Amino acid sequence: MYSAKEAAKITGLSTATLRYYEKEKLLPPIARNSQKYRQYTDEDIEWIKMIQCMRTANIPIHSIKEYVSLLIQGGKTLEQRFIMVQNHMEDIKKQMTNLQNAFDLTQKKLSFYEKLLADSSYKNISYKEEWKLFNHGEN
Amino acid sequence: MYSAKEAAKITGLSTATLRYYEKEKLLPPIARNSQKYRQYTDEDIEWIKMIQCMRTANIPIHSIKEYVSLLIQGGKTLEQRFIMVQNHMEDIKKQMTNLQNAFDLTQKKLSFYEKLLADSSYKNISYKEEWKLFNHGEN
DNA sequence: TATTGACTTGAAGTGCACTTCATAGTTTAT
């Protein structure tokens, strides 16, 4: 059992975010002690980590909420959830492709800059010349 | 030379976003015709595509703005820009790792769901049982 | 006994990246 502060420390989220997630029903209701303080279980912590993973995959709060709502309804929603997760997967793949493209361009830019930095004759190049060189040169 | 609408169509951004980017100085001032209408050149389009690429890598507007400001100042800012791009690269790599983790978990979830769907004895499983099975089972 | 500190709540506030709105000017088609 973990206090709000401990759960926050373990997950790296703020206590406010944890409460927000609970209010938005991304988490099941968290157990309370006699003072009405939240007591996070290990399973809650695992659940939170799943939510975090979904968030780092940029799945919006409302989708996570929908998924969690189905999850809590148990086995009869398995098929619906399967389809949702398939869609999430498609989305993640798209993001990976986009990031890969950004990676490639950034790599290209880095080696371009290295080349220019190695040659002092470029140190006063105008941005328009540089831009042409970058776009039309065979880097 | 492309009109606002054409530039929007080519890039997939809205004309409003294009104006917003120009106002925020992510783009150099776009040339105008006699009617004060914007006339985007091929180089402008390329520039916009670079911005888009940075945005899909989740580089915030203010960082792009800073980078563009240095770019426009020409060759004397090469070193500063080199460092900026290196930092962007680090950030992109971090995002790729996170996405990869989300991908792996999603994959695991998909095969877990496939297994449950194939066995009708799971069709009334409670979410707590399912959750334990997912977290402790060797999938 | 009073204050400190961890927690509670609902409500309001924040920052980002656009998006929409209200108003107006210019050219082309009916």
Place this chain on the structure above:
DNA sequence: ATAAACTATGAAGTGCACTTCAAGTCAATA
């Protein structure tokens, strides 16, 4: 000549994901 189609501007609005605030409860400590 009037409407449709495109553009312009600044200002206000939107949606998302939190974050901060104000006010209060409770238990332990100085």
